Amino acid sequence: MTLIHIENASKYYTMGEEIIKALDDISLDIDRGEFVAIMGPSGSGKSTLMNIIGCLDVADKGVYDLDGQEINVLKDSQLAEIRNQKIGFVFQSFNLLPRLSAYENVELPLIYRGMSKKEREPLVLHALESVDLLDRKKHFPSELSGGQQQRVAIAQQAKRVVYFRDGRLSEVG
Numbered sequence: 347m348t349l350i351h352i353e354n355a356s357k358y359y360t361m362g363e364e365i366i367k368a369l370d371d372i373s374l375d376i377d378r379g380e381f382v383a384i385m386g387p388s389g390s391g392k393s394t395l396m397n398i399i400g401c402l403d404v405a406d407k408g409v410y411d412l413d414g415q416e417i418n419v420l421k422d423s424q425l426a427e428i429r430n431q432k433i434g435f436v437f438q439s440f441n442l443l444p445r446l447s448a449y450e451n452v453e454l455p456l457i458y459r460g461m462s463k464k465e466r467e468p469l470v471l472h473a474l475e476s477v478d479l480l481d482r483k484k485h486f487p488s489e490l491s492g493g494q495q496q497r498v499a500i501a502q503q504a505k506r507v508v509y510f511r512d513g514r515l516s517e518v519g
C-alpha cells in the first residue's frame with residue numbers, strides 16, 4: 347500500500363537572475379514498510395526532497411500525498427501536526443538530552459504528545475527492547491557508545507509512519 351506518493355513535484359530557488367532547479371518534475375512512490383535510501387551527488391536535491399517528504403518544506407508544484415492526505419494544501423500549523431504525529435527524524439548528531447536517561451529520552455516525545463505515564467511506560471520499554479537497549483535504560487547518553495546513542499534516537503521515533511536518517515547507517519548494529 348502506497349504511503350508516500352509524489353507526482354511531478356518541483357522546487358526552484360531564485361538567486362538574482364539565476365533559477366536553481368533543486369527538484370525538477372520528480373515522481374516517486376514509497377510503500378508502507380519499504381526501506382529506501384536516497385543517493386546522489388552533492389547538490390542533486392536529496393535534502394530538498396527529504397525536507398518535502400518530511401513536511402518541513404512544500405514543493406512549488408506537483409502532488410504530495412502522505413498516508414492518503416494531500417500535503418501541499420496544508421497550513422504551517424497543520425504541517426507541524428503531521429511532523430509531530432507521523433514523522434521521525436534521526437539526525438547525524440543524535441540530539442539526545444544529556445541530563446536525561448535513555449528511558450527518559452525515549453519518553454520525552456510521548457510526554458509532548460500528551461500521553462499519560464501509564465500509557466507511556468509499555469511503549470518506552472517496547473521501543474528500547476526493539477533496539478536491544480533495555481539493559482541500558484538508566485544510562486545517560488555520555489554512558490552509552492555512539493551506536494547505542496543512535497539506537498536511543500531511533501527508539502525515540504517509535505510509532506511514527508515515516509523515518510528519516512541523515513547520513514551513514516554504519517553505527518546501527
Ligand SMILES: Nc1ncnc2c1ncn2[C@@H]1O[C@H](COP(=O)(O)OP(=O)(O)OP(=O)(O)O)[C@@H](O)[C@H]1O
Pocket residue numbers: 359360361366367368386387388389390391392393394395
Ligand atoms: N535555500 C536555497 N536557496 C538557493 N539554492 C538552494 C537552497 N537550498 C538548496 N539550494 C540549491 O539547490 C540544490 C539542491 O540542494 P540540496 O541541499 O537539496 O542538495 P543535496 O543533494 O542534499 O546536496 P548534499 O549532498 O551536498 O547535501 C543545490 O544546487 C543547492 O545549491
